[in-house]
Amino acid sequence: MRTLKTTPKQDGFYMPAEFLPRKQDFLIWPERQDTWPNGGKVAQKVLVEVAKEIIKHEALTVFCSADQYENARARLPEEVRVVEMTIDDAWAQDKGPFYVINDEGEMRGVTWGWNAYGGLEGGLYFPWKRDQEFATKLLDLENYDRYNLSDKMVFEGGAMQIDGEGTLIVTENSVLNHNRNPHLTKEEVENYFKEYMGLEKVIWLKDGMAFDETDGHIDDVCFFVRPGEIVLSWTDDETNPQYPNLKAAYDTLKDATDAKGRKLIIHKIPIPPVLHITPEQAEGVDISESAAPRDPNMPLAVTYINSYFVNGGLLVPMYDCPEDEIAINMFKEIMPEREIIRIYTKEWSMCGGNIHCMALQQPDPEAIAALKKNK
């Protein structure tokens, strides 16, 4: 793995959209006992079921500790690759490398700084050294060269949504927050985005959803289903605590134009009712000064927008409520070309995130280059 001194933009590399073809996915076995209830056993069962669905579409690697290798290997289908890696917690999307590709079908990685969602100012656990190493170790493992920003700027995979045609949507609260990048101006941040993700236009929202432990990741707010078209978390209930932020997001997005000068088509997807961790689950979390406590009174940010693309499909988290059907039917209408697949990941959402936070995609640069050529 070479560490390059140039930037992706200089080298003709850019970050492709998540709805484009992918080569494989990565998941991390949830096993941290001070963040996952009851040794993570229910969360692990959920992961096994999600894994069975993903391998119908593409290859999957699951990372776990040395101590959990035997157990994870035995419980996962043999088509899944299981690889030991020490990681501080299981949210792969946020700490993974950003893959950038070029039109010749080549791929490299970008590694960012990491501080567990805010470091000592409200971050979720301590220390976070293994998380910080994750992106580098993953690129090393798979022999991809990297551009390294780990000492330059803190940024998380769940904090960005791109259309692959030059447009990025982010929230100020998760990027410009004092607990992430107090040393950088908005302009400097935009410059990193443009140089290292190959972008031209940044659309800034003020904040993400309320109750989001990540300080408002965009991946609970909206995602691109194709260039120029997004789905957005929504509620018509003005008394819903999520209303103010989502209304503000909508107002910004409806007036925005993308890198190509297009207005965005916006589909509003109703959010499910607020969720809480149960007292029994909270009781099953280890008491530790190294991780934020789990409080059954603390509401959690939940949304269907934390869905996850696979080749030919979309994995949509279910919350056992009437809104499930509305979301499924809307996604089917908006993406008739995709299989819309229900996954039962409520246990994960009780711990602060869902499938888009847990899984990490690796694009298929050759397939994407071929698509682009045939356009």
Next chain:
Amino acid sequence: MRTLKTTPKQDGFYMPAEFLPRKQDFLIWPERQDTWPNGGKVAQKVLVEVAKEIIKHEALTVFCSADQYENARARLPEEVRVVEMTIDDAWAQDKGPFYVINDEGEMRGVTWGWNAYGGLEGGLYFPWKRDQEFATKLLDLENYDRYNLSDKMVFEGGAMQIDGEGTLIVTENSVLNHNRNPHLTKEEVENYFKEYMGLEKVIWLKDGMAFDETDGHIDDVCFFVRPGEIVLSWTDDETNPQYPNLKAAYDTLKDATDAKGRKLIIHKIPIPPVLHITPEQAEGVDISESAAPRDPNMPLAVTYINSYFVNGGLLVPMYDCPEDEIAINMFKEIMPEREIIRIYTKEWSMCGGNIHCMALQQPDPEAIAALKKNK
């Protein structure tokens, strides 16, 4: 990674010789503080130098613990792939999978039982669970299917030498020893060899070299330079403590025929003088009930036979003695088609083994199938 219920022989797979083309090599970062002097720092420096040589010939992966990843990554050339894996100690050849290939250029792995060179009856450390998992985890990591003998028979990579044309040389003391396979007869062991390595003929020596902590691995005694031709550790000094075992080995080998009915050509390579760990090195080893103590009075088995093939070359360990030149010159004459390369691995030999024990080869099945077709 599928676990197959058939045998390699049934499926048309066999184990290729070590002198044939290879795809990559594996090394394990020496870091166990109760077996390597002074935190393994000198042994690690030696590994970095060996790595620089290996990558001139083929790809190399180095495994290390999570704690040593940052250090190993920074010290190794960027062409080397560094991958986290928890392993009990660093002798990769012995605990690695045996790779088997077929004539279509496909490859699979065989995993054997492991008990750290003798388990609770004279084994070198305890526990050995991570070592036992190593071969499986390596195949899983690289997506090769496996034949699993881990609950059937204990066997180590350094305990065998093959010609790739049906012949195996092993020592009784390292295989039939009560501390390895007390439950198996010689016939049953031979049957495993034949079915899982694709062999027809087993040549049994009584024992390996004296002072060998492994109970007499064959990789200190002889290796095939090509089918029908071996190099053998040797001394003409009848008072040398190595003489009796080497004379017995020679007598057996000179009368043996291989799987093709050929007599073996035998080249005798003089051994260097006996080696001891220095008192300073021994003092730098952690005191622990989990590992055999290091005693400066304990003589060590040393030989040039513990050399290691790379594509186009042979890495030969140097011991800073006049015998170094004799060995180098003899190898040059015997293998004029290869570059004979000196490596300075005395620090490793002080700890019980050398380059052939430390490194693990992965054959290149497509190159070998092509060679076979063009014959």
